Structure formats: C-alpha cells, structure tokens
Amino acid sequence: MAFDGLVVRAVVQELQPFVGGRIHKIHQPNDSDLVFTLRGSGTTRRLLVSANPTYPRFHLTERAYVNPLEAPMFCMLLRKYCENGVVESIEQLGMERIVHIQVRQRDELGDVGVKRIVFELMGRHSNIVLMDPESGVVLEAAHRVTPAISAHRIVVPGAVYTPPPEQEKRNPLEVSKRDIADALGADAGDPGAAAQRLVETYSGISPLAARAILAGASDPAAAFADAMARIRSHEYEPNIATEPGRGKSYFSVVPLRFAFDGAVVETFDNVSACLERYYGDKAERDLVKQRTSDLAKLLANERSKNEKKLEKLADTLEEARDADRYRVFGELLNAYMHTFAKGADAVEVANYYDEAQASVTIPLDPLLTPSENAQRYFKKYQKMKNSLAVVEEQMAQAREEIAYMELLLQQLEGASLQDIEEIRAELVEGGYLRHRGGKDARRARKNDKPAVHAYESSEGVPIYVGRNNAQNDYITNRLARPSDTWLHTKDIPGSHVVIRGDAFGDVTLAEAANLAAYYSKAKQSSLVPVDYTLVRHVKKPSGAKPGFVIYDKQKTLFVTPDEARVRALRPLK
Numbered sequence: 001m002a003f004d005g006l007v008v009r010a011v012v013q014e015l016q017p018f019v020g021g022r023i024h025k026i027h028q029p030n031d032s033d034l035v036f037t038l039r040g041s042g043t044t045r046r047l048l049v050s051a052n053p054t055y056p057r058f059h060l061t062e063r064a065y066v067n068p069l070e071a072p073m074f075c076m077l078l079r080k081y082c083e084n085g086v087v088e089s090i091e092q093l094g095m096e097r098i099v100h101i102q103v104r105q106r107d108e109l110g111d112v113g114v115k116r117i118v119f120e121l122m123g124r125h126s127n128i129v130l131m132d133p134e135s136g137v138v139l140e141a142a143h144r145v146t147p148a149i150s151a152h153r154i155v156v157p158g159a160v161y162t163p164p165p166e167q168e169k170r171n172p173l174e175v176s177k178r179d180i181a182d183a184l185g186a187d188a189g190d191p192g193a194a195a196q197r198l199v200e201t202y203s204g205i206s207p208l209a210a211r212a213i214l215a216g217a218s219d220p221a222a223a224f225a226d227a228m229a230r231i232r233s234h235e236y237e238p239n240i241a242t243e244p245g246r247g248k249s250y251f252s253v254v255p256l257r258f259a260f261d262g263a264v265v266e267t268f269d270n271v272s273a274c275l276e277r278y279y280g281d282k283a284e285r286d287l288v289k290q291r292t293s294d295l296a297k298l299l300a301n302e303r304s305k306n307e308k309k310l311e312k313l314a315d316t317l318e319e320a321r322d323a324d325r326y327r328v329f330g331e332l333l334n335a336y337m338h339t340f341a342k343g344a345d346a347v348e349v350a351n352y353y354d355e356a357q358a359s360v361t362i363p364l365d366p367l368l369t370p371s372e373n374a375q376r377y378f379k380k381y382q383k384m385k386n387s388l389a390v391v392e393e394q395m396a397q398a399r400e401e402i403a404y405m406e407l408l409l410q411q412l413e414g415a416s417l418q419d420i421e422e423i424r425a426e427l428v429e430g431g432y433l434r435h436r437g438g439k440d441a442r443r444a445r446k447n448d449k450p451a452v453h454a455y456e457s458s459e460g461v462p463i464y465v466g467r468n469n470a471q472n473d474y475i476t477n478r479l480a481r482p483s484d485t486w487l488h489t490k491d492i493p494g495s496h497v498v499i500r501g502d503a504f505g506d507v508t509l510a511e512a513a514n515l516a517a518y519y520s521k522a523k524q525s526s527l528v529p530v531d532y533t534l535v536r537h538v539k540k541p542s543g544a545k546p547g548f549v550i551y552d553k554q555k556t557l558f559v560t561p562d563e564a565r566v567r568a569l570r571p572l573k
Contacts, residue, residue, distance in 0.1 A: 019088070
C-alpha cells in the first residue's frame with residue numbers, strides 16, 4: 001500500500017471538474033466514512049472520504065453504501081453547512097497527504113458562508129475536520145482528539161484548528177535534476193540507499209514509489225526527475241502490482257512493473273478505479289468484520305451449545321437403547337421372587353434368557369419389596385423405551401440447529417453491509433437476538449424485498465444470487481419461475497443461485513455454478529460439487545429454517561471457484 005502524496009495529487013486532479021459544481025448530498029455510512037454526491041461539468045459522481053484507521057483513503061466510487069436510518073451528528077452538521085453548497089476549490093497542501101475542500105453555501109436567511117473540509121490522510125491518525133476558515137475554529141471532526149488523547153494537537157469543536165506538524169521536506173516538483181543529484185550524493189550508486197534518501201528528502205514520496213522509480217535506472221537522479229516531470233504534468237499511471245508467491249498487492253500512480261520480479265500488474269484508466277479495486281473489498285470486509293463480531297460470537301456459541309447437547313443426547317440414546325436389559329431384570333425378579341426378601345441390596349440369579357444360562361447380579365433397592373423392585377425395573381424400561389423417539393427427535397433438532405448456525409457463519413464471511421442487516425433481522429425473527437429499535441422499523445425490515453445480487457452472464461442471461469437466507473428464500477420461492485434453473489453446492493452451506501429462463505448455454509451454466517461455489521463454504525476448495533435442477537423440483541418443507549430446501553432430479557457439476565470470473569460478470573441493470 002502506498003497512499004502517498006503522489007496518489008493524493010492524482011485524486012485531487014481527478015476531482016477538479018467538480019470545482020464550481022455543487023455538493024448535492026452528504027451521507028455517513030459509518031463512524032469513519034463520508035460519501036459526498038458531487039455535481040459538476042455535467043456529471044454526478046460519489047466521492048468517498050474515509051478516515052478509517054486501517055484503510056484511510058479518498059476517491060470517486062461506484063459502490064452503493066448502506067446508510068443508517070438516522071444520520072450521525074457529524075453528517076447532520078456537514079449537511080447544514082455544505083449540502084447544496086458550491087465547491088470553490090479542492091487543493092492538496094504541497095505534496096502532503098492533506099486535502100482542503102472549500103465550500104460556499106447560502107443559508108436559509110440568504111447569508112453566504114464559507115466552510116472548509118480538511119481531510120488528513122495520516123494512517124491511524126487520519127481525520128476529517130469541518131472548520132470555519134475565517135476564524136480557524138473547528139466545528140466538528142469525524143474523530144475528536146481531546147487533551148486526554150493528545151496534549152500537542154487538540155481537534156474538538158471550538159478549538160482553533162492546528163494542522164499536523166510539517167515534515168520539513170522539500171517539494172519534489174520544485175527541484176531540478178542537479179538538486180536531486182546533490183541530494184543523493186554518494187548514495188546514487190546503491191538503489192536501496194538512493195530510494196531511502198529520496199523518501200527522507202522529498203515530501204509525498206513513499207518507499208514503494210521511490211523503489212519503483214529507481215528500479216533498473218542507470219541514472220537515479222535523471223529517473224526521479226523524469227518521474228516528477230510526469231507527475232507535474234498530471235501524467236499518472238494507476239496500477240496494482242501483485243507480488244509473486246506471497247500474493248501481496250501494492251498500488252501507485254508510478255509504474256510498479258519493475259518493483260518486483262515477476263509481478264502481475266493490472267493498470268487502470270484513472271486513479272479512482274485503481275483505488276476502488278484495491279480498497280473496496282478489503283475495507284468492506286474489515287467493516288463487516290467489525291459489525292458482525294457480535295453475530296459471529298452468538299452463532300459460534302449457539303453451535304457449540306448444540307454440539308454439547310448432541311453429545312449428551314447421544315449418551316442418553318445409548319443408555320435408552322440398553323433399556324431391554326431392565327425389562328429382563330424385571331422378568332427375572334418376578335421369576336426368582338421367592339429367593340430373596342426385602343432389605344437385600346442385590347440378588348444373583350440364573351439368566352434363562354441367556355443360552356448359557358449364565359448367572360447375573362441384579363442391583364436392588366433394600367427399602368422395596370421383591371415385587372416393588374421388579375416393578376421399578378419395568379417402569380424404568382418403559383420410560384427409556386418411550387424416551388427413544390423423543391431423544392432422536394431432539395438430536396435431529398440439534399443437528400438442524402448446528403447446520404443452520406454453520407450456514408449463517410458462512411454467510412457472514414461473505415456478507416455485504418446490506419446482507420448483515422438482513423441476517424440480523426432473521427436472527428431477531430427467530431428469537432436468537434433481541435430487536436433493536438421500534439416496532440415500525442422491525443415491520444419495515446420484515447416486509448422489505450431483500451436486495452438480491454444479480455449478474456448478467458456472458459450470454460446475456462440474468463443470474464440471481466442469494467447471499468443470505470432472506471435473499472435465498474426470495475429468489476427461490478418468489479422470484480424464480482418453475483422453468484428456471486436452480487443451483488447449490490452439494491451438501492455444503494452456500495448461496496442459492498437461479499438462472500432466469502431456459503435459453504442459455506454451457507457458458508452461462510458454468511458461470512452460475514462458479515457463483516454457487518464461490519459464495520459457499522467451499523470457496524477456497526477445488527472441484528466443488530454443485531447440484532443443479534429446475535426450480536419446480538425445489539421445495540421448502542413446512543416449518544423449515546430460513547433458506548432450507550429439498551430438491552430432486554438434480555445433476556452435478558464440479559467447479560473450482562474462480563474470483564476473477566466472478567469479477568468479470570456484469571451486474572444486471
């Protein structure tokens with residue numbers, strides 16, 4: 001990762017068409033992220049600004065973000081001062097990772113006010129600050145920095161805004177080749193030392209960018225000067241390089257093809273597309289993990305509880321299957337009742353049920369008569385015999401619960417933020433979780449049509465994928481037609497997949513099977529069995545758990561999940 005000053009400069013340049021345009025809408029999906037809908041130069045785009053401590057970033061985005069029902073206070077304040085405001089400027093401070101967005105807005109009284117949104121892309125200290133540029137006072141921040149957190153720099157409402165301390169490095173866009181050569185000095189002959197010297201001397205240069213610029217260069221000063229000349233002219237080459245063997249990826253706006261031997265490099269038309277590809281899944285998975293930690297813990301506990309219950313029931317079942325022994329004891333006590341009296345704690349008799357007529361010792365309750373001891377064994381026999389059916393039913397229920405928890409855990413692993421809320425609502429509906437919020441919100445969630453993930457195959461055929469049980473039930477039982485084709489991994493928790501219609505070829509079938517395998521517990525496996533049949537052969541048993549179906553007349557494909565093929569599919573419009 002190298003979200004350095006070079007990348008910041010590229011993003012700021014990409015945002016220049018929106019200078020003079022307006023901020024149409026502002027949303028805050030979570031504590032760290034803001035999404036601005038910008039209108040300018042005849043186009044409307046969404047700008048993501050994230051102060052996520054793990055993945056701080058900003059770029060144009062095509063992703064849809066799930067917003068809370070009630071906007072956070074910071075978002076409300078931004079709407080008050082910036083929504084429908086004119087973007088006067090979007091500027092980077094030198095080559096630092098700090099961006100100022102100046103916004104002019106006319107309030108309800110007709111008065112014009114100017115506010116500044118400051119984005120500090122500083123790793124885990126990243127922040128988004130709304131301030132009044134005239135007074136220099138902070139109005140609010142995504143992450144407040146109180147005196148208890150830092151005694152050197154306070155970022156709270158009412159405090160005077162103090163920018164992060166300067167690194168006192170030179171701007172690489174304002175130096176000549178001679179200056180660069182002088183800065184490198186004796187280190188010019190050592191690529192590693194030269195790259196380190198560039199990082200220490202010039203602002204906005206990450207170790208990755210320095211290493212990439214100098215890779216294979218016979219004249220390091222010339223190579224760096226040429227690279228900065230291209231950056232100065234806004235000639236960027238957004239790309240992602242994947243290191244061979246380790247599979248670790250890096251991005252930059254300078255070419256990374258020489259940074260690693262044998263690196264797989266993917267290039268992009270613009271920097272936002274590059275950043276969207278690099279960060280999108282990582283950041284969302286990180287956020288999903290945070291939001292699902294309580295659900296994952298609940299599901300794991302429920303699974304563990306039922307596994308322990310199953311073990312105890314198995315012991316009870318084993319004991320119940322031995323119930324016939326107590327009937328034999330009762331019969332033998334009746335037959336030999338004359339051989340012992342009340343007060344005995346055991347009696348040894350010949351077992352006439354045994355071919356060898358071997359003797360058997362029968363424990364007795366000394367407080368009971370011989371007849372009462374016999375009846376005690378008959379009652380125990382009858383009780384255990386009756387419990388067999390109950391225990392087997394309870395074991396079936398426990399197995400069903402374990403399978404259900406494993407299915408939900410698998411769905412959490414690949415869930416989007418929207419999917420999480422549907423899974424949470426399902427657990428509330430099933431009584432596993434307490435409802436959070438009012439009755440109206442609960443009713444609305446229950447009646448809402450789930451947001452199904454839909455793709456267009458290479459043959460132009462719609463393919464629908466359920467990523468949780470609400471979606472699975474919807475696409476299989478409501479959306480799909482009897483003549484559609486239904487797919488699911490064989491005996492493996494996973495998504496329901498439906499191919500619309502019957503006019504499709506082997507390519508569409510293979511792509512749908514790949515989706516079924518990819519969105520399953522066997523995502524990391526090879527040769528995953530995927531069953532497919534017509535929807536008319538898929539049934540949901542009465543009283544079954546959400547997402548559970550039975551089916552017949554299926555055929556089976558074996559698929560190795562391929563993420564690249566999933567990414568290549570176009571979303572269905």
